[in-house]
Each structure stands twice: as C-alpha cells, then as structure tokens.
Amino acid sequence: MKKQKNIRAIHRDFGYFYLGLIISFAASGVLMNHRDSWHPEKYTVETKAIQTELLPEEQITEKYAENLAKEMGVDDKFRRSNVKKGMLKISFENTDVEIDIESGKGEIVSFKKTPLISQAMKLHKNTSNWWIYYSDIFGLSLITIAVTGALMISAGKHTFKRRGWKLALAGIVFPILFLLLLA
Structure with missing residues (x-):
C-alpha cells in the first residue's frame, strides 16, 4: 500500500x-x-523616413539594392530584394527597406526579436x-x-x-x- x-x-x-x-x-x-x-517573433524598434534617388526600375539589381541600403546605414544580413507595383523592397534579417521608385521616398523599419x-x-x-x-x-x-x-x-x-x-x-x-x- x-x-x-x-x-x-x-x-x-x-x-x-x-x-x-x-x-x-x-x-x-x-x-x-x-x-x-x-509576426510574433519580431516587433518594430525603429521606423525612419528616407529620401533618395534611384536608378530606373529596369536597372535595379539585387547588388544595387543591397549596396543602396548599406549606404543608408543598414548594417544587417541581406536576404532579397524585389520591385513590385512601383516599390523597391529590400529585405534584411532584421530590417526592411521600402522605397517608391518614382518619388524616392521610403522608410527603413528595424526589428528586434520578441523576448x-x-x-x-x-x-x-x-x-x-x-x-x-x-x-x-x-x-x-x-x-x-x-x-x-x-x-x-x-x-x-x-x-x-x-x-x-x-x-x-x-x-x-x-x-x-x-x-x-x-x-
């Protein structure tokens, strides 16, 4: 027992x-x-407005997009870039960059992992x-x-x-x- x-x-x-x-x-x-x-793994830490001049859409390459973002102070691991509906989107591990091709206006959004x-x-x-x-x-x-x-x-x-x-x-x-x- x-x-x-x-x-x-x-x-x-x-x-x-x-x-x-x-x-x-x-x-x-x-x-x-x-x-x-x-996206529960990320939360926004900082959003920064930017203004830049871009090459014409047909001349934008992955390398150009990566270098452009680095020139704007993005120090992160590059993932990919694409142009869709007049917007250049550059994706890094913890940062997203979006720029309107016509106006050159955009933003850099930085993320941090949610503890x-x-x-x-x-x-x-x-x-x-x-x-x-x-x-x-x-x-x-x-x-x-x-x-x-x-x-x-x-x-x-x-x-x-x-x-x-x-x-x-x-x-x-x-x-x-x-x-x-x-x-």
Missing part, C-alpha cells in the same frame, strides 16, 4: 510540474502556427498545412487537459490550490530559464 501511495505522489507531483511545461509548449506552438499572420516568444517558437517551426491545424487542436487540448487535470484533486493537503500551483509555476519557469540561458 505504501508503494502505491509513493507512486501516486510521484505521479501527482510530476503532473503538477509538467502542467507548466505543457502550457508553455502548447501556447508557443499556437503562436508559432500563425507567425505569417502577425522569450522568438526563442520558444524555434521549437515549433513546421509549415505543412495539416500539421498547423493538427497542432492547434493538440495545443489547445493540452492546455485543457493540463488545467482540468490539475483541478481534479479537490481535497487533501496535496491539492493544486495548496501545493500544486508551486510545482506548476516551477514547470513554467524551467523552460523560460532554459531558453534564456541557452538561447
């Missing part, structure tokens, strides 16, 4: 601890699935459509299972209200510390 009580206690305490971990991974997974809609969210989202990068929908359902289900499971034990000294919340909090803090220390 004592052995069964020990097993139940271990199961209960690990369940409380992993409650925080499940919620952390599930929430960051749902955020990650919709990264193309609202914790950008690191947690690295754990969930997968772009197939079926996986996105499946993992949305799975993530929301994990949150529901974790919360309802934690609240099932309603009497005694080992309830969520008395003790479990501390272990759940430790389960949330653990991945945050892991990401901060190793990211």
Whole structure:
C-alpha cells in the first residue's frame, strides 16, 4: 500500500510540474502556427523616413539594392530584394527597406526579436498545412487537459490550490530559464 501511495505522489507531483511545461509548449506552438499572420517573433524598434534617388526600375539589381541600403546605414544580413507595383523592397534579417521608385521616398523599419516568444517558437517551426491545424487542436487540448487535470484533486493537503500551483509555476519557469540561458 505504501508503494502505491509513493507512486501516486510521484505521479501527482510530476503532473503538477509538467502542467507548466505543457502550457508553455502548447501556447508557443499556437503562436508559432500563425507567425505569417502577425509576426510574433519580431516587433518594430525603429521606423525612419528616407529620401533618395534611384536608378530606373529596369536597372535595379539585387547588388544595387543591397549596396543602396548599406549606404543608408543598414548594417544587417541581406536576404532579397524585389520591385513590385512601383516599390523597391529590400529585405534584411532584421530590417526592411521600402522605397517608391518614382518619388524616392521610403522608410527603413528595424526589428528586434520578441523576448522569450522568438526563442520558444524555434521549437515549433513546421509549415505543412495539416500539421498547423493538427497542432492547434493538440495545443489547445493540452492546455485543457493540463488545467482540468490539475483541478481534479479537490481535497487533501496535496491539492493544486495548496501545493500544486508551486510545482506548476516551477514547470513554467524551467523552460523560460532554459531558453534564456541557452538561447
């Protein structure tokens, strides 16, 4: 009988601890699935208006666009450039440059990674459509299972209200510390 009580206690305490971990991974997974809609990994740090003279549209090359942005003070890793609907768009890792070809007016927008969210989202990068929908359902289900499971034990000294919340909090803090220390 004592052995069964020990097993139940271990199961209960690990369940409380992993409650925080499940919620952390599930929430960051749902955020990650919709990264193309609202870019949760980046937030705007600075937007700067610019004015410049450009070559005619047919003479604009990737190298020209990259050098132009560097001349304007963009010190970032170049990704790509394109001309679309009269706008020159130059994309860097953490900076976007957009310039109207006719007027030469534009802006430089610098981004910075969103703390914790950008690191947690690295754990969930997968772009197939079926996986996105499946993992949305799975993530929301994990949150529901974790919360309802934690609240099932309603009497005694080992309830969520008395003790479990501390272990759940430790389960949330653990991945945050892991990401901060190793990211």
